[in-house]
Amino acid sequence: MAGSGKNEEAAAAAAPAQLFKDCWGCRAVSGGGLIGAGGYVLAAARRVMQRGAPPGLGAVAQIVFGLGLASWGVVILVDPVGKSHPK
Structure with a gap:
């Protein structure tokens, strides 16, 4: 059972990453904050x-x-x- 320890570690490492992908509230707050x-x-x-000032390089950089x-x-x-790769 030496190989099962690596599988458990991989599953434990993947669990937090999956948790944040499904959090609609987290995506709404961060996405809304970036839009704002x-x-x-x-x-x-x-x-x-x-x-009345002509748009200079700084204004164009701010717009971009x-x-x-x-x-x-x-x-x-x-x-x-997340939607292009169904589970």
Whole structure:
């Protein structure tokens, strides 16, 4: 029974990873937080542009970063990896 110890350790290591993938509340909070952070960054970039200043490199970088944060939040909420591989 020397091989069964490794199987038990592998199952114990995989259990916490599986636990967090099924937590809808965790995904909703983190995904919503990332979408909110992305919206905040986008609003800050738009505030500078609404003052009449031409969009510079900093404003463009803020817009790209804000869109990246928001899209990351959507990916966490939708969870395409978990749905593409049924159990």
